[in-house]
Amino acid sequence: MNEAERSPEPMRSKSRTGLRRREHMARAMLAAVPLMAIALLAVLISGILWYVERQERERRRVSLLTDALWVEQTLRFQLGVKEDAIARLALDSGRWAANDEALLGNARQLIASTPEMASISWLLDNGGIHLAIPSVGDRPSLDARNELIQRSLSANMRPIYGKPRAVQGERSVIDMAAPVADGSGPAVMVVATIAIDALLARHVPWWIAEKYDVRLLDMAGRILASKSRSKPSESRESHAISLDPPLPGAVLQIAPHTEPGVNTNSVLIGAIVALALLAMVSLVLAHRHVRKRLDAETALRAESAFRKAMEDSLTVGMRARDLDGRIIYVNSAFCRMLGVDAGTLVGQSPPMPYWDPDDLVRTRAIHDRVLAGDAPPEGFELKFRRADGALFDVLIYEAPLIDAAGKHAGWMASVLDITDRKRAEEMAKAQEDSLQRTARLVTMGEMASTLAHELNQPLAAIASYGAGCLNLVKAPKPDTARITEALEKLGGQAQRAGQIIRRVHDFVRKSEPKIAPNPVAPMLAECIAFAETETRKAGVSVELDMPENLPEVEADPILIQQVLINLLRNGAEAMSQTPRAQRRMCIRVGETEAGVSISVEDRGTGIPEQIRGRLFEPFVSSKPDGMGMGLNICRTIVELHEGRLHVAPRPGGGTIFTVLLPVAKRLDLAS
Secondary structure, eight states: OOHHHHOHHHHHHHHHHHHHHHHHHHHHHHHHHHHHHHHHHHHHHHHHHHHHHHHHHHHHHHHHHHHHHHHHHHHHHHHHHHHHHHHHHHHHHHHTTTOHHHHHHHHHHHHHHOTTEEEEEEEOTTSOEEEEESSSSOOOOHHHHHHHHHHHHHSOSSOEEOOOEEETTTEEEEEEEEEOSOTTSSOOEEEEEEEHHHHHHHHSOHHHHHHEEEEEEOTTSOEEEEEOSSOOOTTSOOEEEEOTTTSTTOEEEEEESSOTTOOHHHHHHHHHHHHHHHHHHHHHHHHHHHHHHHHHHHHHHHHHHHHHHHHHHOSSEEEEEETTSOEEEEOHHHHHHHTOOHHHHTTOOSSOTTBOGGGHHHHHHHHHHHHTTOOOTTOEEEEEEOTTSOEEEEEEEEEEEEOTTSOEEEEEEEEEEOHHHHHHHHHHHHHHHHHHHHHHHHHHHHTHHHHHHHHHHHHHHHHHHHHHHHHHHHSSSOOHHHHHHHHHHHHHHHHHHHHHHHHHHHHHHOOSOOOEEEOHHHHHHHHHHHTHHHHHHTTOEEEEEOOSSOOOEEEOHHHHHHHHHHHHHHHHHHTTTSOGGGOEEEEEEEEOSSOEEEEEEOOSSOOOHHHHTTTTSTTOOSSTTOOSOHHHHHHHHHHHTTOEEEEEEOTTSSEEEEEEEOBOOOOOTTO
C-alpha cells in the first residue's frame, strides 16, 4: 500500500489548501486586470501627449531661433543703414565745411526720416561741439567725445560706436561716430546719438512682440531696451545673440511669453495621470468594499448557521414577542417543551394555546405586566400546557428586544422547564425535615441514659415520699402537717418528671416549623434546663448574661432550642480536656441593629484553622467521631428564620458560636 492510500485525509487537506490558494490567486489576478488596463491606458495617452509636447517644444525652439536670427539681421541692417547715412553726412561735412546751414539741413532730414536718431553733433579736435541738432539733446559728455576722437584716429573711415549710456533716468542711448574725410573744415567728427529703445520699437515688428520678449542687454546683464507686451521674467527659456560688433558688449535676448513648463499638454498629462490614479484608487476601494461585503455575507451566513446550531442545541426555550404580545420567534427547545412546531406558535396572540386554563387570569396579568415594561428581574413562575394536555412548571425571564436601529421592538423570554427542579426541591425539603427529625432523635438517643438517670431521681423521691406518707398514716396519731408536706413534695417531683418527659416528647415529635413572635428568656431557660443533666455530668457550669426588656424574636422555639442545645452539648464536649475548675460556659444575649444575638462561649480547645471556614459544610467535623451534620442542620434552621449563625475564636482560648435572630415585627398601635 502506497503513502497516498495509507493517508488519504492529509492528501485531501493538501488538495483543498492548493485549491483555495489557486482560487485566491485567480481572484487577485481578476481584480488586477482593470488596474493594469487603466495604468496602460494612462501610460499610452501620457506617452502620446509627451511625444506631441516634445514635437511642439522642438517646433517652438526652431521658431525661436529663426525669429531671433531674423531680429538680429534686421537690427544689423538698420544699424548699417544708419552707418551709411552718418558716413555720407561726414563726407558732406568735408566738402561743405563752410556751409553749416546745408549740413544742418541734411541733418534735419536724416533725423526726420530716422526717429530713433535723437541728435547729431559735429565735434572739434579738442572735443568741443561745433554744430549740434537739436541744440539741446542727449549728446555725449566731453570725456565720451574725446574717447570717440581718439578711437577714430586708429580706425578706418567706417563709423565707430561708443559705449551704451543712460540718459534721463532709465533711457539708454549709444553714440555712432564717423570721421570727417577732408580736414579743411573745423569739425573732425560727426556723432549721431541713437535711442536704443526707439530702435527696438521701430524695427521689431508687432508680431514678434506678440510672441516674444525682445531685449538688448549690456555686458553686465542690465537691460538697455526691451519691447514686450508682458512683464519680463528671468525664469523663461530664451535665446541670446551677440550684437558686438557693431554694438560694443550688447546682447540681443529673445524669450517667448509662455513658460516652457506650463502648457496644455503637460496639464493634460497631469490630469490624465491624476484621473488614472483616482480611477485605480476608486477601483481598489470598490474591490475592497466588495470583498468586505462578501466577507461580511460569508461571516453572516456562518454566524447564522452557528446561531441556528447553538439554538438547536439549547435546552432553554426562547420566545420573542412584539410590542403587541404577538409571537414572532420560537426556538426548537421551546417547541419541544410544548410538543408543537414553530409554525403553529409564530403569529399567535394572547391568550396563548399553551397557557394553563385554570390560571388564565394570573397568567394574563403577568403577560400585561411584562408588555407594560415591568417584567420582574428575578423572573416569574407559571404553568404551561403541552399539546397532550400535561401541565409543567416553567421559570421565565423577560428582557427587552432591541432591533438594529436601537429601538425597543418587543420582548425576548428565556423559558426553563423547572418541573424536575421543583420536584427535587420538594424531595430535598422532605429529606431535610426527615434529617432534622432524625437529628433530634439521635440527640435524644445520646441523651437517653442521662435522661433516665434524671427521671430516676424524681421517681425515687416519689417512692420515698410515698413510703413516708404510708408510715405516717399507719402511725397511731397521724401527723397531718407532715403528711401534707410529704404529699406536696411528692407532687412536685411528679411534676418535675412530667416536665422532663413533655420536653422530650415535644422535641421529638416536632415536624412543621411554626415561626412566630416569642420571648427569648423562656427559650433559654428551657434549653439550660434540658441540657443541665449533661452539663452537670461533664462538670460544666453554665452562666447566663442576659439584659432585661429584650424584644421578642421571630422564631420556632423547638427548632431554636434544638440549635442551642446542640451548641451547649458541643461546648461541653469541647471542654473535656479543660481543667475542671475552668469548665465554664457563658450564654450572652444582646440586642443589635440586625436583631437579637445569642452567643455560646466555651473554654475548650478551639476549632482548627484549616476547618473553621468549612465547619458548617456537611460531613465536616472537628470531633474524631463526629458525623459533621449537626452544625450544618443548625445553620439551616437559623437561615430558615432569616437569621445568621457564625463562629469565631474566643480570646484566651475556646470558641464563640453566635446565633442572630430577627426581631419580631411590632404592631403600629397609632395606625
